[in-house]
Amino acid sequence: xxxxxxxVIGGSANALDALVEMFRQLPEPSLPIAVVIHxxxxxxxxxxxxxxxLRGRRVLEIEDKQPLEAPAIYVAPPNYHVLLxxxxxxxxxxxxPVNSSRPSIDVLFESAADALGPAVVxxxxxxxxxxxxxxxxxxxxxxxxxxxxxxxxxRYRPLPSNGVARFGPRIRELPLRQLxxxxxxxxxxxxx
Amino acid sequence: LSSxxxxxxxxxxxxxxxxxxxxxxxxxxxxxxxxxxxMRRRLRNALTYFQEPNLDRLRIRVLEEPQRFTExxxxxxxxxxxxxxxxxxxxxxxxxxxxxxxxxxxxVWIPCCGTGEEVYSLAILLFEEGVLDRTxxxxxDPNAESLRxxxxxxxxxxxxxxxxxxxxxxxxxxxxxDYYSAGYGNAVLDRELKRAIVFFDHSMVSDDAFAMVQLxxxxxxxxxxxxxxxxxxxxxxxxxxxxxxYLGLGLKESLRSTTFESQFxxxxxxxxxYQKP
Numbered sequence: 001x002x003x004x005x006x007x008v009i010g011g012s013a014n015a016l017d018a019l020v021e022m023f024r025q026l027p028e029p030s031l032p033i034a035v036v037i038h039x040x041x042x043x044x045x046x047x048x049x050x051x052x053x054l055r056g057r058r059v060l061e062i063e064d065k066q067p068l069e070a071p072a073i074y075v076a077p078p079n080y081h082v083l084l085x086x087x088x089x090x091x092x093x094x095x096x097p098v099n100s101s102r103p104s105i106d107v108l109f110e111s112a113a114d115a116l117g118p119a120v121v122x123x124x125x126x127x128x129x130x131x132x133x134x135x136x137x138x139x140x141x142x143x144x145x146x147x148x149x150x151x152x153x154x155r156y157r158p159l160p161s162n163g164v165a166r167f168g169p170r171i172r173e174l175p176l177r178q179l180x181x182x183x184x185x186x187x188x189x190x191x192x
Numbered sequence: 193l194s195s196x197x198x199x200x201x202x203x204x205x206x207x208x209x210x211x212x213x214x215x216x217x218x219x220x221x222x223x224x225x226x227x228x229x230x231m232r233r234r235l236r237n238a239l240t241y242f243q244e245p246n247l248d249r250l251r252i253r254v255l256e257e258p259q260r261f262t263e264x265x266x267x268x269x270x271x272x273x274x275x276x277x278x279x280x281x282x283x284x285x286x287x288x289x290x291x292x293x294x295x296x297x298x299x300v301w302i303p304c305c306g307t308g309e310e311v312y313s314l315a316i317l318l319f320e321e322g323v324l325d326r327t328x329x330x331x332x333d334p335n336a337e338s339l340r341x342x343x344x345x346x347x348x349x350x351x352x353x354x355x356x357x358x359x360x361x362x363x364x365x366x367x368x369x370d371y372y373s374a375g376y377g378n379a380v381l382d383r384e385l386k387r388a389i390v391f392f393d394h395s396m397v398s399d400d401a402f403a404m405v406q407l408x409x410x411x412x413x414x415x416x417x418x419x420x421x422x423x424x425x426x427x428x429x430x431x432x433x434x435x436x437x438y439l440g441l442g443l444k445e446s447l448r449s450t451t452f453e454s455q456f457x458x459x460x461x462x463x464x465x466y467q468k469p
Contacts, residue, residue, distance in 0.1 A: 042361060063445075080444060091227040092444050094273060095230065096271060107233065115229065
C-alpha cells in the first residue's frame, strides 16, 4: 500500500468552526496539511488567525511554490487557487473562480489527485456550497481516501445527494468526531 | 540567454508532456516549463470547449486545424485580472513613484499584460501622481488576441463594482468613473491614458530584454512558471531594469530561493516591491 503523504481539507466559509474543532481534536499531525476555506478578498486571512490561536501548530499562508513539509498546516490565501504539484510543492494561480470561488476546493483536490493520487487523503467539511464534491470524487478515483463530514444538525446541508450520486457514490460521510478518529487511524497523527 | 531546460520532459506515457512538445514544435509557443497543475486544469477546460475526450485527440485536432490554435491559446495564456487587484500593492507603488527624480522620463514595463487591466491601473496611478505625460509604458503579451483587447481597453460594466472598490482601497485620489465612459454594458478607458502606452508582442519564455526601464510590474505571471522558467523570466526582468530600478511581483510571489534574492533589496515586503542596487 502506498503511504499517505498529504492531507487536503476543504470547506466553505461557514466550515471554519468545524475546521478549528477538527484540529483541536487532532493532536500533532505528522503529515503536511493543505487547507482551502472560502475567504473574502482584500481582508485578513481569518483561517490563519484562527488556527494560529491553537497551541503547538505551525500554520502558514501559502506562498507560490511552497514546499510541503510535515507537520505544518498550509492555508490558501484569499483570491488565489492552490494546486498541489508532483514535486510536492504548492503552486498558486489567478485563473477565474471555480464554483464562484477562488480559492476553490475542487482545484486543490483535483490537482492533488492528479499529482499524488493514492498518497492523498481528502476531507470535505460540511457547508453550503457544492465546491469540493467533484474534487473529492477525483481523489477517490485516483486511489486516494475521500472523506466528508456528515451533519446531523441540519444547519448546513451535507454533501448534495445529486453530487454524491454523480461524482462519488463511495465517498464516506462521517460525523466530525468519527472523522477525526478515522484520520488518526490512517496515521495522520503519530498517536493514531 | 540560453533557453531553460524543459522540466516537463515527456515521459513515454505522459500525455501532457507530449501535448506541450507538439504545440511547441508546430507553433513555437513554449509551455514546456509551465506548472503542471494549472496546465492540466486549463487543458481540461479546452477539452470541454473543443469537445475532445483527451489530450491526444486535442493535440491531433489542433495540429490538423491550425486556424483553431488561437482558440486554444485563449485557454493557455495570461488570465484576466481585476483593475487595482491587491490595493496594498498600488498604495506602496504611489510612494515609490513619489521618490523618483521628477526630471527623468519614466519608463515602465508590464510583461504578460493579458487584457490590460493592470496596465490601465498603473496609467491612472501615474496620472494621479502627475507623471503620466512624461512616462512611456510598454505593455507586452505573447497572445495577439489579448493584446488587441488590452489596446481597446473595454471592460464589461459588471466588473466595475470590484474595480471601484479596489481603486478606493488603493489610495485613488479621484473617482474611477473619471477614467472611462460607460454605455451599452461596456466601459471604455479614456483615450488620454492610452497615449502613454505602447502595446506589442513579447514572450517571457523565448524573448530577451528589449529596453531599460525604471519599473517592471510583473504580477501573478511567475505563478504559472516552474522553477527553471521562473529563473529565466527573472533574468529577463532583471536585465531590463536600470540601476535603482524597481520590480513589483504578485503578493504571493517572491525572489526567495531564487538566484536573484541576493541581487535585489526588498523595499516593501507586504507589497512585494524590490529594488535593484
